[in-house]
Amino acid sequence: MHTTEDHWITTPITADILRGALELERTAHGVLPHRLPAWARAQCADPQLAMVEAQPSGVRLVFRTRATAVELDTLPTKRVYSGAPPRPDGVYELLIDGRPAGQASVTGGNTLTIDMATGATENRPGPAGTLRFTDLPGGAKDVEIWLPHNEITELVALRTDAPIEPVPDRGRKVWLHHGSSISHGSDAASPTTTWPALAASLGGVELINLGMGGSALLDPFTARTMRDTPADLISVKIGINLVNADLMRLRAFTPAVHGFLDTIREGHPTAPLLVVSPILCPIQEDTPGPLAFDFSALAAGKMRFRATGDPAERAAGKLTLGVIRDELSRIVRQRAADDPHLHYLDGRELYGEADVAELPLPDELHPDAAAHRRMGERFAALAFAADGPFADHSA
Structure with a gap:
């Protein structure tokens, strides 16, 4: 960890604070959670599979902290189906000690346009965005941030106003x-x-x-x-x-x-x-x-x-x-x-x-x-x- 010029602490996003992903890919922006390992992805060139296995359904950041504020920079990839109604932004969900405590979305990001008739795709790059959860209760607590289940999400930076640590094993199956x-x-x-x-x-x-x-x-x-x-x-x-x-x-x-x-x-x-x-x-x-x-x-x-x-x-x-x-x-x-x-x-x-x-x-x-x-x-x-x-x- 290192302290930024203000009160935020930036913590590297590593496997010990991420659950539900099988692999983390280092990207130019941060890390991309995958639900299939690289060797498996290499065995199939299907663009549908490539898209959906990188959509982090069930993937969540999990840590223990006394922080009352959390910021997460992400680079989402938004899907646009030509001719179809626009899709809503992906939802990030906050849980504190297992209980729902808030939702947020990130605008901007990359855009993947899919032609419904031909299957052709077009990628356009876009900027990363930031979501914030503030006014969290004081004291030590388990924090979970569930990533959008249907939106590719590169994790760029995690900041809190107090140190974080991995949650100890609770013995759950x-x-x-x-x-x-x-x-x-x-x-x-x-x-x-x-x-x-x-x-x-x-x-x-x-x-x-x-x-x-x-x-x-x-x-x-x-x-x-x-x-x-x-x-x-x-x-x-x-x-x-x-x-x-x-x-x-x-x-x-x-x-x-x-x-x-x-x-x-x-x-x-x-x-x-x-x-x-x-x-x-x-x-x-x-x-x-x-x-x-x-x-x-x-x-x-x-x-x-x-x-x-x-x-x-x-x-x-x-x-x-x-x-x-x-x-x-x-x-x-x-x-x-x-x-x-x-x-x-x-x-x-x-x-x-x-x-x-x-x-x-x-x-x-x-x-x-x-x-x-x-x-x-x-x-x-x-x-x-x-x-x-x-x-x-x-x-």
Whole structure:
């Protein structure tokens, strides 16, 4: 640490005060948290994956301090979808001793413009910004600053008006979760109210969220990353992206699931491992992908998706959510005979028929903020229940 010319103390941003990231990349401006390590990123040139793994869902600064004021300089990357309504600035969320204590956003930053029709992108550099949390209570306290779950965020500088130190290990279990944009937090209101963050809070566990929009595709490098990441509780939510992308047929899907689970088990042979099938999504329940933007809705200023496959193609092995649920359930039953710590959860228990009627998917694909809260509460109630797959494993 070193003291600046005024009363602020600047503390280097290092892994000991950052949770939820698997790697920190040094940049020209500061550090960029990643949710996949460099060796994994090098195995896939998909720009969608590159974007979403660098969006810090579940990543938070955590430190102990007597400071009453905190400043954080960041360089965000804002997404602009051509023709779509503007996206709100990412939300930074402050927790003090585990309780919500404020929110802020950073304006400016880089701009990534994405052409909805062609997928072409354009990057424009912009300035870093500063967020401030002031009038914090005096005395020693644990401070968490959750980074925007859906906005790439380079961390430039952290300043406080009193020294900080890493929070000592509280002995809480680590929950490692992988899933799609729904797990990533699409359309959640804030980084602590994505359904995995809510479930982790209710379950009393530390979250590492590998939910990645459009990128839960049974990639072997993701399985190896999970294998090598220390964790006490593990879950994988599989299905929606494979249908969206029309990426594989049933013949490839089944051994790919087995291989993904085999790889995780190499590093975590006895940890509770929960396989979660897709939540209800009416447009893809019985209709294969690929998914497409609904450009007629876009012309009216609304973001909406539609499935473009033919239900008759299921006979040729095309995947739908119904097909995937049946096969995941069968795979888990088969494997559980030799793996008593392997469990299955039908995603419709988190969001099903009654929920679609009450809290419909605004874009036909992603749950809204209220549905995220419901899913988080239900997952916690199911997974951490006395007879649940994560029972007796929370702190």
